[in-house]
Amino acid sequence: MTEAATPAAAAAATTAGALLRAARERQGLHLAALAASIKVAPRKLEALEADRYDELPDPAFTRALAQTMCKALKIDPAPVLALLPRAEGVGRLERVASGLQTPFRDHGGAEPLGEGGWLTRPAFWAPALVLVAALVLYFLPSSLFDERSDVADAPLVTVVPPAAGPATPPAAPAAGTPPPAAPSPAPMVETVHSAPPPDEPASEPPPASTALLSLRASEASWVEVRDGQGNVLLSRTLQAGEAVGLDGALPLRATIGNTAGVSVAFRGEPIDLSASARGNVARLELR
Secondary structure (H helix, E strand, O other), rough: OOOHHHHHHHHOOHHHHHHHHHHHHOOOOOOOHHHHHHHHHHHHHHHHHOOOHHHOOHHHHHHHHHHHHHHOOOOOOOHHHOOOOOOOOOHHHHHHOOOOOOOOOOOOHHHHOOHHHHHHHHHHHHEEEEEEEHHHHHHOOHHHHHHHHHHOOEEEEEEEOOOOOOOOOOOOOOOOOOOOOOOOOOOEEEEOOOOOOOOOOOOOOOOOOOOEEEEEEEOEEEEEEOOOOOOOEEEEEEEEEEEEEEEOOOOEEEEEEEEEEEEEEEEOOEEOHHHOOOOEEEEEEOO
16 A cells, blocks of 8 residues: 555655756756756756745746746656746746747748739839839830930030121101111921822922021931020921921020931021031021
């Protein structure tokens, strides 16, 4: 009867500290080495193994320390925790203690994406935007950039027609006659002669325009003309064979691309664009 009761009495006498000490000794691990590995003072581990819970801060700390020791010794913490006193909030503290010495894992990159969730990630749409922009730039005509980039570099050339011979001074108005009203600026007039259709023979060139500024394109050329008040008289591409005449308040300011394919006349006098062009673009100020 006594011998049969001995194992039960021994099992009843087993404590949490005894279980922890037995597990450590089975692994041949010194108390100081275990304390250094879990970064705890050796006296606290010694108190826990001796079941001197009054030397530890509180029951919550005692249970957390015991669970950390179980993880370090790789044993099941449930039998040990069942023998320790419980305290309020122990469940939350044990979850915190279970995270001790757990390798950090960035959850941001491991979150499962729902259906279509990858579309909202910058890693997807940022390269897509760059690819679309590159395709747009690739398919745009290079001549557009060539003409625009050369406009700022082209020097501004002022063209003044030769002075006319001495004119007879006007007769003085008779006394009592009101002075004539100042002439208003002439309105802008654009005369356009389109290129002949490709299936028809070219006709004779149109007669010379009486406009202040005349332009005739032998090749496609981008042209912009503004009057003295900054109004845009013309801003487009002249096609080969097209002729345009412009009138407006002086001075006229013209920017002409592809100067080799445009002939210009001001007040009926031809202008040599090659002398003032830079990068196949000419900027003129016509007075």
